[in-house]
Amino acid sequence: xxxxxxxAQSGGVTAVINATACGVIETARQHSDKIGKVYAGASGILGxxxxxxxxxxxxxDADIAALLHTPGGAFGSCRYKLKDMDTHRAExxxxxxxxxxxxxxxxxxxxxxxSSDTAYKVSxxxxxxxxxxxxxxxxxxxDNDLPITDTCPxxxxxxxxxxxxxxxxxLDIESMYETSTKVFIIEVMGRHAGWIAAAGGxxxxxxxxxxxxxxxxxxxxxxxxFLGRVQKAVDEQGxxxxxxxxxxxxxxGTFVADAGMKDAFGHTQLGGVASTLANxxxxxxxxxxxxxxxxxxxxxxxxxxxxTDVDQAYAVGKAAVELAIEGKNAVMPVIVREADAPYTWxxxxxxxxxxxxxxxxxxxxxxxxxxxxxxxEARAYLQPLIQGEAYPPYENGLPKYVKLKNQLAxxxxxxxxxxx
Amino acid sequence: xxxxxxxAQSGGVTAVINATACGVIETARQHSDKIGKVYAGASGILGxxxxxxxxxxxxxDADIAALLHTPGGAFGSCRYKLKDMDTHRAExxxxxxxxxxxxxxxxxxxxxxxSSDTAYKVSxxxxxxxxxxxxxxxxxxxDNDLPITDTCPxxxxxxxxxxxxxxxxxLDIESMYETSTKVFIIEVMGRHAGWIAAAGGxxxxxxxxxxxxxxxxxxxxxxxxFLGRVQKAVDEQGxxxxxxxxxxxxxxGTFVADAGMKDAFGHTQLGGVASTLANxxxxxxxxxxxxxxxxxxxxxxxxxxxxTDVDQAYAVGKAAVELAIEGKNAVMPVIVREADAPYTWxxxxxxxxxxxxxxxxxxxxxxxxxxxxxxxEARAYLQPLIQGEAYPPYENGLPKYVKLKNQLAxxxxxxxxxxx
Numbered sequence: 135x136x137x138x139x140x141x142a143q144s145g146g147v148t149a150v151i152n153a154t155a156c157g158v159i160e161t162a163r164q165h166s167d168k169i170g171k172v173y174a175g176a177s178g179i180l181g182x183x184x185x186x187x188x189x190x191x192x193x194x195d196a197d198i199a200a201l202l203h204t205p206g207g208a209f210g211s212c213r214y215k216l217k218d219m220d221t222h223r224a225e226x227x228x229x230x231x232x233x234x235x236x237x238x239x240x241x242x243x244x245x246x247x248x249s250s251d252t253a254y255k256v257s258x259x260x261x262x263x264x265x266x267x268x269x270x271x272x273x274x275x276x277d278n279d280l281p282i283t284d285t286c287p288x289x290x291x292x293x294x295x296x297x298x299x300x301x302x303x304x305l306d307i308e309s310m311y312e313t314s315t316k317v318f319i320i321e322v323m324g325r326h327a328g329w330i331a332a333a334g335g336x337x338x339x340x341x342x343x344x345x346x347x348x349x350x351x352x353x354x355x356x357x358x359x360f361l362g363r364v365q366k367a368v369d370e371q372g373x374x375x376x377x378x379x380x381x382x383x384x385x386x387g388t389f390v391a392d393a394g395m396k397d398a399f400g401h402t403q404l405g406g407v408a409s410t411l412a413n414x415x416x417x418x419x420x421x422x423x424x425x426x427x428x429x430x431x432x433x434x435x436x437x438x439x440x441x442t443d444v445d446q447a448y449a450v451g452k453a454a455v456e457l458a459i460e461g462k463n464a465v466m467p468v469i470v471r472e473a474d475a476p477y478t479w480x481x482x483x484x485x486x487x488x489x490x491x492x493x494x495x496x497x498x499x500x501x502x503x504x505x506x507x508x509x510x511e512a513r514a515y516l517q518p519l520i521q522g523e524a525y526p527p528y529e530n531g532l533p534k535y536v537k538l539k540n541q542l543a544x545x546x547x548x549x550x551x552x553x554x
Numbered sequence: 555x556x557x558x559x560x561x562a563q564s565g566g567v568t569a570v571i572n573a574t575a576c577g578v579i580e581t582a583r584q585h586s587d588k589i590g591k592v593y594a595g596a597s598g599i600l601g602x603x604x605x606x607x608x609x610x611x612x613x614x615d616a617d618i619a620a621l622l623h624t625p626g627g628a629f630g631s632c633r634y635k636l637k638d639m640d641t642h643r644a645e646x647x648x649x650x651x652x653x654x655x656x657x658x659x660x661x662x663x664x665x666x667x668x669s670s671d672t673a674y675k676v677s678x679x680x681x682x683x684x685x686x687x688x689x690x691x692x693x694x695x696x697d698n699d700l701p702i703t704d705t706c707p708x709x710x711x712x713x714x715x716x717x718x719x720x721x722x723x724x725l726d727i728e729s730m731y732e733t734s735t736k737v738f739i740i741e742v743m744g745r746h747a748g749w750i751a752a753a754g755g756x757x758x759x760x761x762x763x764x765x766x767x768x769x770x771x772x773x774x775x776x777x778x779x780f781l782g783r784v785q786k787a788v789d790e791q792g793x794x795x796x797x798x799x800x801x802x803x804x805x806x807g808t809f810v811a812d813a814g815m816k817d818a819f820g821h822t823q824l825g826g827v828a829s830t831l832a833n834x835x836x837x838x839x840x841x842x843x844x845x846x847x848x849x850x851x852x853x854x855x856x857x858x859x860x861x862t863d864v865d866q867a868y869a870v871g872k873a874a875v876e877l878a879i880e881g882k883n884a885v886m887p888v889i890v891r892e893a894d895a896p897y898t899w900x901x902x903x904x905x906x907x908x909x910x911x912x913x914x915x916x917x918x919x920x921x922x923x924x925x926x927x928x929x930x931e932a933r934a935y936l937q938p939l940i941q942g943e944a945y946p947p948y949e950n951g952l953p954k955y956v957k958l959k960n961q962l963a964x965x966x967x968x969x970x971x972x973x974x
Contacts, residue, residue, distance in 0.1 A: 147729045149722075177732040206725025212733040297952055302569075302854040305626025305955060309567045312597045313632040318850065336952065408847075409829070427828075429846035430738065434722040437858055440951065520951035531860065531940035532717055532756065535725060 136168050137239025139458075140182060141190075142175035143274075144245030144252075147207035148288030149295075149436040150447035151244060151274050155208060156201035157451020158242055158272070159190055163198075168459045169240060173543060177210035179243070179252070182232050183225065183550055187543040200536035202448065203526035205436035208538050216252045219259065226259050228550050233260070233267055235546040240268045240458045244451075246275035246286070250466060251490035257464040270454045271466035271486050274447075276433045278329035281492040282484040283468035285519050287450055288433070290443030293333030294520035295435045296322050296377070296428065300337035303426065304344035304375045311373035317364055317415045319376040319425040320345075321408035323432060326381055328352050328496050330432070333516055334377030335508035344375035346506075349407075351381035352496055353505035355390050360411070361418045363506055368421060378407050437533055441522025442477065453481040477518030556588050557659025559878075560602060561610075562595035563694075564665025564672075567627035568708030569715075569856040570867035571664060571694050575628060576621035577871020578662055578692070579610055583618075588879045589660060593963060597630035599663070599672070602652050603645065603970055607963040620956035622868060623946035625856035628958050636672050639679065646679050648970050653680070653687055655966040660688045660878045664871075666695035666706070670886060671910035677884040690874045691886035691906050694867075696853045698749035701912040702904040703888035705939050707870055708853070710863030713753030714940035715855045716742050716797070719848065720757035724764035724795045727844075731793035737784055737835045739796040739845040740765075741828035743852060746801055748772050748916050750852070753936055754797030755928035764795035766926075769827075771801035772916055773925035775810050780831070781838045783926055788841060798827050857953055861942025862897065873901040897938030 141158050143151055155174070162169040174188040175181025181188065188209050190198070201208055216225050233241065243253040250271040257269035273280050278289035300320060307318045324330040328350030335348055346367035349355060367374035382390045391406035408425035415423050446469050453467035464486045472478040500512035508516070526533040561578050563571055575594070582589040594608040595601025601608065608629050610618070621628055636645050653661065663673040670691040677689035693700050698709035720740060727738045744750040748770030755768055766787035769775060787794035802810045811826035828845035835843050866889050873887035884906045892898040920932035928936070946953040 143729070146734075147726055180732065204725070205722050207729030210732065211729050213730070214733050294951060298857050299851050299855070301952060301955070302625050302856060303850040305624070306567055306850045306854040309563070309627030309631050310633070312600065312630065313634050314566075315850075320851075406829070409826070424849055425847065426849035426851050427845065427847040428851070429844055430723040430726045430735075431719050431740075431846050431848070431851075434726040435719070436722060437718050517950060522951065523945070523948055525943070525945070528943055530937060531714060531942065532721060535721070 136166070136170045138170040138237050139172045139240035139242060140175065140187070140233060140238045141172055141242040142178045142181060142244065143207040143209060143211040144178050144243060144249040145211060145213055146276065146433060147211050148274060148276050148433050149205040149291040149439045150287055150444050152201040152204045152206070152208045153444050153447035154244055154272055154274060154287060154451035156198060157448040158455055159198050161452045161455040165455065165459055169455065170237070173236060173238065174209035176540065176542065178212035178214065179216070180212050180214055182229050185232050185545045185547055187236060188540045189543045192541050193538050197536050197538055202444065203436060204535040205434045209540065215248050219255050226255060227263070229256055230260050230263055230265055230267065232547060234265050236543065238267070240270070242270050242272055242454050244272040244274050246277065246280060247489065247491050247493060250486050254464055254486040254490050257486070268458045268463050269486070270458050271489060272450050272454045273466060273468065276330065277324060277327060279327045279493045281489060281494045284471040284479060285446070285469055287443060287447035289329060290440035290446070290519035291435065292323065292330055292432050293516060294440040295432045295438050296330055296334045297336040297520055298438055299428065300334045300345055300375065300377055304337060307373050307375060308344070314422065315424045316368050316421045317374045317376065317423040319378055319408045319411050319423065321378050321380055321425065321427045324351060324379040324381050326351055326493065328379050331377050331379035332496060332500060332508050332512055333520070336513065336516055336520065342371055345377045346371065346374045347376045348507055349376065349378040349382040350496070350501060350505070351379050351383055352498070353501060354385035355382050357414060361414060364415060365419055376411065378411055380407050382407050436526055439524050440520045441524040442519055444524040449481055457483060474514045474518060477521065556590045558590040558657050559592045559660035559662060560595065560607070560653060560658045561592055561662040562598045562601060562664065563627040563629060563631040564598050564663060564669040565631060565633055566696065566853060567631050568694060568696050568853050569625040569711040569859045570707055570864050572621040572624045572626070572628045573864050573867035574664055574692055574694060574707060574871035576618060577868040578875055579618050581872045581875040585875065585879055589875065590657070593656060593658065594629035596960065596962065598632035598634065599636070600632050600634055602649050605652050605965045605967055605970070607656060608960050609963045612961050613958050617956050617958055622864065623856060624955040625854045629960065635668050639675050646675060647683070649676060650680050650683055650685055650687065652967060654685050656963065658687070660690070662690050662692055662874050664692040664694050666697065666700060667909065667911050667913060670906050674884055674906040674910050677906070688878045688883045689906070690878050691909060692870050692874045693886060693888065696750065697744060697747060699747045699913045701909060701914045704891040704899060705866070705889055707863060707867035709749060710860035710866070710939035711855065712743065712750055712852050713936060714860040715852050715858050716750055716754045716848065717756040717940055718858055720754045720765055720795065720797055723846065724757060727793050727795060728764070734842065735844045736788050736841045737794045737796065737843040739798055739828045739831050739843065741798050741800055741845065741847045744771060744799040744801050746771055746913065748799050751797050751799035752916060752920060752928050752932055753940070756933065756936055756940065762791055765797045766791065766794045767796045768927055769796065769798040769802040770916070770921060770925070771799050771803055772918070773921060774805035775802050777834060781834060784835060785839055796831065798831055800827050802827050856946055859944050860940045861944040862939055864944040869901055877903060894934045894938060897941060
């Protein structure tokens, strides 16, 4: 009997993480001689710890296929980072016990840097415990901050959403600035890296086009310089469009808007850079402003996903299963760029040890010298990632997204009490 | 020689106001024996007062056709309400002088209630002044608050955007609530009427589906009742999605979030209902929240426009010209609903005197008894308006929106100094 597989979604979900799930499950179904059932973690890795294993074999082929166009995390995801293995070894052992109880020999962990770290540790520990698990990391993060891979599935669709929305809203402001809003700010995600904010720059084609200002976490925020640029855009173009990363920060690392909360990973919980900037514009320049906060809309907007992103999301899921079948372990399928224009790429692989806990920052050369826009080098990198449309089917004017049955497999182990 | 026409866009622009411009200009071009040039007001009616008349005859047929899929206001719009005719007659006289100087016999004013009022007054005064102008109001407003017409072009596309975005973001929250955000609030437009907020309700199909709460301006906001409903949704579904109208208000008419600014029409300038509600959720229930503010994104999102809305926007522009040619005056083409499902409609007409300054409120029967959701009656009304997709063309991953040349006609009059 072939071993079963366990697939889990980790961290913030994206418009295309289910496309990866689709790639994993469809490919596993094609290799039923090598892989038995695919179990999915209910609410991600918590599903393994709590033995809440969704039996995906009960889902129809049509429903699994529909994951390709359904945003969110179909099995649930979580922000739960396994603790240090030395002090909290019991959690890792529990994972392996659950895998053993359900004859799981493959672990596909679909997430970012933290997840790569977990998958890497499980592969090491399972070997030591005499029940070796093939652990494959599968890249996903709208933050685009994983190393080695050309991009992270999920990013291209957010990038497209932000570029399209910035272009559209700019046309609105441009129509109205004479008697109405002169400064418009759109707040975008990106805690430590400005990849998403940079994508807003694609809305512009030539000098003077909106957005006129992009605020990156990588460039120390300076209020006077910012207000000076706002006034300059208003003087020259009549209006000013700002794309602001939620992670925009001062020289000393203080976020421009710090809500003072932390999530389970210990990351500061952000919100409010747009309103903070708007207040500066009002008080400092007396200009009429509006602001939008895209928040979850940007990472769930499957209706405007990049086809390139959807294709890559599926491809890494497919490749993850193929790598596992080939006997590879502790690796991650990555996207390898062959050429910018036309964009060509293939799937390669990288050791999880080189992916885990490494954050890819945006090169300084992607940001103009003055720190307020993107360079041609950034455009050459970003442009291909938003190429193509991949519209979901519609019914009654709304996208027809699939809802899976998500039936749990019978439990075989006692309840686990995670250590605090 | 046939008389020329003047077309102006008024107030907040929409994803489809240019589709109406397209309908006006293409139809006028087809009747060159009856209508000469179509001049468009640069920045709306200000273009007439300042004699900044865009000569649309200099635009190619292809560029005019591309208006059908381009959001924003291609000629510029403005929030400028002509003052009372008794005290500021000079402004109206100036309009008529400019029309006379450029041999303009047709005035197409594309806007909401205020614009209907202006168009009506110009038709009356021009008659008195011995230079009668055929004045046709052309409906436009995302607020959907014009009387008589089944809906206002612009609304259906915002409705679709909000319904789609609510459905998508809800899938995101549903995936993550176990360890992350439990309450998500999306703030939508709608100053005095909850039409747009109601559209968010279309994201749900059955009881328990998100959104769990809709806040309408029509229903007095009660903090305790609101927090009770949030807690109930979290208890029963695990999470809570709220669609909040920017116009949500307390019993005494105080807006839940009142920024304390006013625009040129004297309307209070709103913003911040989402963050106000989020603070209530945090302080009152201690639940983790996120919020999005769609702001201008919602009314410029041509990429996800309703095909029904695009069709109707074009149709009212076309009908406006046809009514003018038929010799009708001081009327507005309106959309007449024939049936709900399948939705059928035709274009009728209404006297401007009956449209001017009448605000259509949402019927109480569209809101559930508890005040937190929409009824089946509301669904029957709203559902057809978001039907169909009308995607713009794309180039390099971005919508290909047209930028007109917008060349001004030569001025023939001295500069006008509007009275203060």
